Amino acid sequence: MRNKIPVFISAFVGIFMILKYFSTYPAIKRVADELEQWGVITLSFSIVLGVLNLIKINLKAVVERKKDWGYKLLLLVSMFTMMIAGGVKWYLEEVRGRQVNQGLPLAVHDSLFDFMFDHVYFPLSATIFALLAFYVASAAFRAFRAKNLHATLLLIAAVIVMIGRVPVGGAIWKGFPWLQEWIMTWPNTAGQRAIQIGAAIGMIATGLRVILGIEKPYLKG
Amino acid sequence: MTERNDKVGIWERWLSAFVSLDRRWIFLIVASVVVFFLIVPVSMPVTVSEQVRAMYETIEALPAGARVHLSIDYGPGSEAELWPQHIAILRQLLEKDCKVICSSLWTDGPPMIEKAFTVVVGQLEKEGKKKVRGVDYVNLGFKAGDRVAITKIGSSFKETFPTDYQGNPTSALPIMQGWDTYRDIDLLITIAVGDPGAVEYIQQAQSRYNIPMVAGVTAVISPQLYPYYQSRNLRGFLGGLAGAAEYEKLVGRPGYATRGMFIQSAVHLLIVGLVLAGNVAQFALWSMRRKRGERL
Numbered sequence: 085m086r087n088k089i090p091v092f093i094s095a096f097v098g099i100f101m102i103l104k105y106f107s108t109y110p111a112i113k114r115v116a117d118e119l120e121q122w123g124v125i126t127l128s129f130s131i132v133l134g135v136l137n138l139i140k141i142n143l144k145a146v147v148e149r150k151k152d153w154g155y156k157l158l159l160l161v162s163m164f165t166m167m168i169a170g171g172v173k174w175y176l177e178e179v180r181g182r183q184v185n186q187g188l189p190l191a192v193h194d195s196l197f198d199f200m201f202d203h204v205y206f207p208l209s210a211t212i213f214a215l216l217a218f219y220v221a222s223a224a225f226r227a228f229r230a231k232n233l234h235a236t237l238l239l240i241a242a243v244i245v246m247i248g249r250v251p252v253g254g255a256i257w258k259g260f261p262w263l264q265e266w267i268m269t270w271p272n273t274a275g276q277r278a279i280q281i282g283a284a285i286g287m288i289a290t291g292l293r294v295i296l297g298i299e300k301p302y303l304k305g
Numbered sequence: 306m307t308e309r310n311d312k313v314g315i316w317e318r319w320l321s322a323f324v325s326l327d328r329r330w331i332f333l334i335v336a337s338v339v340v341f342f343l344i345v346p347v348s349m350p351v352t353v354s355e356q357v358r359a360m361y362e363t364i365e366a367l368p369a370g371a372r373v374h375l376s377i378d379y380g381p382g383s384e385a386e387l388w389p390q391h392i393a394i395l396r397q398l399l400e401k402d403c404k405v406i407c408s409s410l411w412t413d414g415p416p417m418i419e420k421a422f423t424v425v426v427g428q429l430e431k432e433g434k435k436k437v438r439g440v441d442y443v444n445l446g447f448k449a450g451d452r453v454a455i456t457k458i459g460s461s462f463k464e465t466f467p468t469d470y471q472g473n474p475t476s477a478l479p480i481m482q483g484w485d486t487y488r489d490i491d492l493l494i495t496i497a498v499g500d501p502g503a504v505e506y507i508q509q510a511q512s513r514y515n516i517p518m519v520a521g522v523t524a525v526i527s528p529q530l531y532p533y534y535q536s537r538n539l540r541g542f543l544g545g546l547a548g549a550a551e552y553e554k555l556v557g558r559p560g561y562a563t564r565g566m567f568i569q570s571a572v573h574l575l576i577v578g579l580v581l582a583g584n585v586a587q588f589a590l591w592s593m594r595r596k597r598g599e600r601l
Binding site: 105113117120121123124127128130131174177178181188189190191193198201202205206207209210212213214217218220221222224225226228229230239242243246247249250251252253254255261265268269272273276277280 | 382438449454464535
């Protein structure tokens, strides 16, 4: 019974989601809409689950003074600070805002949350992303070596796209932007399409296996 | 050992050192180039690509009052590439008096929406064009659920977002009156960094409701969108900072992306130069070793 009920639920949901795509019958649409709403609510709970898991794992590491426990403590402190700041912003907009804005919430842009987002989270995230440029430069220098025919083709395509994609390419030779666009429009599109069609067929097969109860990934772990 | 060292000339030692150059030297060179061109700005003519022009023309063809769903699916991490696109597109939409309905599938998306509204609405107000929250634009906030959330948004905006980012009931907002599904939307735009993003919107919303769609994505995502542009699922798209610079040229307001173009050009040239030099050095090294009869 423990195995049969999940299989029945996944088959029921899967069939209705497929039927909604192909049918205009109102009853099917109503059931599928309701299931989508449940899906959104269930997935929202996964965020709560993720946060609880994060607290459990990191708190344990801090209490037991495991390796890098200081970073884990910092993570927990940062997470709770942002949570509290978010709660304060909600209070200012929902509770205080309604008192001064004829019963309607008010947009607040100078709360602690906004300060932390703009002056801590924003620059830190941007910095991490910017580091990619350095790693890409270093990795390209090491990896793009013409060791065989395939590597040489990759190297030539990469050089043309990298130069043709930026304005300096057109300034060096007018053909670079055209050549870059040709590579992206034809060989790249053909490759991407092949990958996407392959992935889609795989997804259909996996979907059918789940609906028919042949594959039960949700029962694992 | 000594005999081998005698055979290895100074050139070979130099080439060998260059081929296995410490990555910190590369980091230093990249940083120097970026800082130099930040201090000494150089402008470059930007050539507009076909897909960027197509995106511009799709938005330009919208009538005043057209409903546009602008999904902001990125956070501060990709601000360098996507913020210029976001600002240029939002300003064009509000200037054309479109009704802009913003939402996000990324947790850190809603504050980006708020920041962009503050900037663009502020700019327009200075020019005497007043835009009202809840009437001309709205921030519906974040919705969890990735692909499921997209299908749910498509079947009912008001059920998916019962309140906006500030907590106002969406059913009471003037901008939300008289419509509820993707069938009532004139254009779908996503500015996205990854998954969920443009591809997921095409699969779950554009193809299902057959709505016109355009997208702005990071340079690394843009190769994935070419098949969808060719099949006309996408009417046009912007790829990375270069796409944003092309768009800034079309809207006639060169900004952050246009200024960043020369820095990006310089770094691209530097990487290409390093790659080519690395290959030349590697070949020279191989040839020297082969001449000595060493196995490679």
